[in-house]
Amino acid sequence: MAKMNLLQAINNALDIAMAKSQKVYSFGEDTGSFGGVFRATSGLTEKYGRHRNFNTPLVEQGILGFANGLASQGSYAIAEIQFGDYIFPAFDQIVNESAKFRYRSGNEFDVGGLTIRTPYGGGIAGGHYHSQSPEAYFAHTPGLKIVMPRNPYMAKGLLLSAIFDPNPVLFMEPKRLYRASTGEVPEEEYTLELGKADVVREGKDVTIVAWGAQVEMAEKAADKAAEEGIDCEVIDLVSLLPWDAETVAESVMKTGRMVVTQEAPLTSGFASEVAATIQDKCFLYLESPIARVCGLDTPYPLCHEKEYFVDHLKVYEAIKASMTY
């Protein structure tokens, strides 16, 4: 075990993957010897050469087009999009190409070797274009897997699974936690199952569902609620596509209450999908309405970020409201 922050855990996973197979390539804007704007790819060019870890021209649609082609050729292509906010020029390549490659060819071809890494999320004074959480756009796309880790241990194991998973994976990294989140991480290779939710804390009164960086807010809110004797069960969804509805439903059948929280705006967010599915599966078990605690339906703000941010106090209030409904 070694103490690592989330970035180091990602760098370590990339290192292990590149050592494991000559066919693993990592690329993106500034990701070459400079190591990327967050340094997630540092040291990889020195170790594996500039043909394995390299800079791309500044063109997201090209990065994903190139990555799809490289993956369809049988390589493991790890494409970094510098910020989730800049993934949209590549939307067509991801939604119409990566996601449908296997299906449309009748399994003659696939891009299973593709992993898209991108930092997402707010809380870093990034304004409109360095703060968004665009996961819901992609969660509406059959054929993709979407994974959002919450800490260094999860990040490393999930990234290694994502890289070698036989399906294209969008791996969204909580940039607020890149250096803020640290923990013990095994130095050797290990993998964590995709599509499986993680019960972070067991409880009997109310289920709180979150993913990525928002799990931290759920846990903080649960701590605060515990002071008042409310026993929260916290579930990290881990994967949004496919997602583990069974684990959540099982929990809600036990607690009878659910609060689901996301950083992204409320309307048509993934929290709505979780809420709809759970009311369907657990209708007769529910003691109170399912609460969604989300961002406002505005572009991500700068000067009012603190007010906008879905902090633990907002989650805590939703827990209390659910308990006293």
Added chain:
Amino acid sequence: MAKDKQHQLEIVTEPNFLDGSALTIPMLQILKEDGTLQKNATAPELDQELALKMFDTMQFIRILDERMIAAQRQGRISFYLSSLGEEAASIGSAAALDSGDMIMGQYREQGALAYRGFTVEQFMDQLFSNERDLGKGRQMPVHYGSADLNFMTIASPLATQIPQASGYAYGQKMDGNGKCTICYFGEGAASEGDFHAALNMAAVYKVPAIFFCRNNGYAISTPSQGEQYAGDGIAPRGVAYGMKTIRVDGNDILAVYQATQLARKLAVEENEPVLIEGMSYRMAGHSTSDDPTGYRTREEEDAWRAKDPLARFQTYLINKKWLTEADADEIFAEKKAAVLAALKKAEKVPAPHIDELINDVYDTPPQQLKEQLEELKAHIRKYPEAYPKTASRIDGGEK
């Protein structure tokens, strides 16, 4: 001459703007419209067997296209895209490649696929979306693909395959397998961002890729000259990206063959990506959903009919005594009979089983999808008359 050190540029002191037409690129032509060789031109080395295979494939594609447009008109298939008039571009280039090279097409390169050995039955199975279609009946007609033949499955979005070709070729270069990728697209698709991203990346990474633009004059109804672009077509863009570039007469199969053969050598032996612009004309409508009489004249079409690539090559082969008129007629009749027989057979083959609906979204279907399929099947069992294609064999049966 003074030089700017950082950019290695020559310094001038007068403000001179380069004209947009400063670079105009000539067109390689070996076979003239009348089927005779251009003066001073040397035909590429091409033995009789290969030449006749190319001719054979052109004949096959011509009859396939004509027959399937008719089949669409009769309501037997839903849609069709013809490559009428552009057979030389795809067949001449495919003939210059190694069978292990990857082909990434747009949707008008059935000639390249036929040249690779896709059978008339395989064409029909795809066109009729039946259970023998390699694509499992999931895409509209003409969206062919075959891993065995190294022909990437066609997708409707334009230009998306171009940066994919850059990536595919990068993998080939890294594997050091001596193979390359050819990527076809039209002059309209070359307006898409993906085209520019692709050529730039291919040139930066020096990948073994051949970008083959079929400039056929129209993007559906939009004419290329003046409405799709203002400059000298697509070829100068290759030069701007730092890439070897050539323009050829796309209706001259010898020019296409020679250019592609040399391009392949550059790509594979020197890791030089190449742009080829083949000048041609889309003799048919964009698709069976399009009627070109609304946007172009009969005179214009007639002028291009005189440049027909098939007639031109046939004359060349007859002059060379490799073929007679009677041979050509015989091949045509043979192909026509094969197309008609395969068509009749394929339309009787049932659609893929409903269970195929959820396969291949992922490598294995996730739980949610299995549940959704079971719900759908329960619904079909309840209203079998509303879903006649699948209701009769929803449980067990043939597959």
